[in-house]
Amino acid sequence: MNEVIHRLQREAERIAARHRAPDFYIRFRAPMAMARRLYFSHGEVIALREYVTPLLQESLGHGLFHSSRVGLDAATIICVEMEAARIDRVRIERLMVLGLMAGLLHDISRGEDNHAEAGAVEAEKVLARFPVTDEEIRSVARAIRNHEAFTVPIRSRRPAFQLLSDSLYDGDKFRWGRDTFTHTLWHMMSHQGLTPRELIEKFPWGMSGVVRIVDTFRSTTGKHFGPEIIENGVAIGREIYQYLLQNY
Ligand SMILES: [Fe+2]
Ligand SMILES: [Fe+2]
Numbered sequence: 001m002n003e004v005i006h007r008l009q010r011e012a013e014r015i016a017a018r019h020r021a022p023d024f025y026i027r028f029r030a031p032m033a034m035a036r037r038l039y040f041s042h043g044e045v046i047a048l049r050e051y052v053t054p055l056l057q058e059s060l061g062h063g064l065f066h067s068s069r070v071g072l073d074a075a076t077i078i079c080v081e082m083e084a085a086r087i088d089r090v091r092i093e094r095l096m097v098l099g100l101m102a103g104l105l106h107d108i109s110r111g112e113d114n115h116a117e118a119g120a121v122e123a124e125k126v127l128a129r130f131p132v133t134d135e136e137i138r139s140v141a142r143a144i145r146n147h148e149a150f151t152v153p154i155r156s157r158r159p160a161f162q163l164l165s166d167s168l169y170d171g172d173k174f175r176w177g178r179d180t181f182t183h184t185l186w187h188m189m190s191h192q193g194l195t196p197r198e199l200i201e202k203f204p205w206g207m208s209g210v211v212r213i214v215d216t217f218r219s220t221t222g223k224h225f226g227p228e229i230i231e232n233g234v235a236i237g238r239e240i241y242q243y244l245l246q247n248y
Helices: 003-017 025-028 029-041 043-055 064-084 089-105 117-129 134-145 158-172 176-190 196-216 220-247
Strands: none
Touching: 003 220, 025 029, 025 064, 025 220, 029 043, 029 064, 029 089, 029 220, 043 089, 043 117, 064 089, 064 158, 064 220, 089 117, 089 134, 089 158, 117 134, 117 176, 134 158, 158 220, 176 196, 176 220, 196 220
16 A cells, blocks of 8 residues: 555544444444454454454455454344344354354455355355354355345345344445445555546545445344444545545
8 A cells, every 4th residue: 555545544534533433333332342352252253363364355455354343243233133132142142253253254255256155165164174063154154145235145044044144244334334435445546556536536436336235234233223334434435535636
């Protein structure tokens, strides 16, 4: 990433910091803290993180930063919805661990055509080395297969595995909010070798793509809180666009 892009990313972070955090990140601090605790202390999650870190492609904006945040939001959604359904703690924590694992693995084949399908196949191979049941492996793979936007997902018979799939999708699409403008955009700009003027030309088209995701959230929590996360990102994106127009 060159100095110009670095400076732009820092400016984008300054702009984002002036915007209030979306409600999801304020309302669900407790489930999020639980997700974070599992992410940093659960043995299988730590081992998987160490395994996938060198395989994730930071250059495409889909490295550990992205994958860990997808898993943390997926695990948070799982916790929120299972607590509401009064499911016992052990089952909640197990599905949260699978959510974190699905997040870490979902973009493992990001560089390939049909990366959701390729990632699902790869995830099955990786998880076979871990103490995870066959049914759990299949459900993580299905969630990864289902994570592409604007496709029809394959449904699960078991509500818990359906929640795993829906929460992975929503955790991934939450990233289309402010993370697009503080993180992904600059990695893509760097990867594609764009100048600021070229970025300006592509910007309106990119923004219209972001807005289309609003109607696609799948979990109850995602449908409720996802649109505001996207609106928050779009507001930040508009300010970044103005900054680019004024300075380049
Ligand atoms: Fe993906
Ligand atoms: Fe992703």
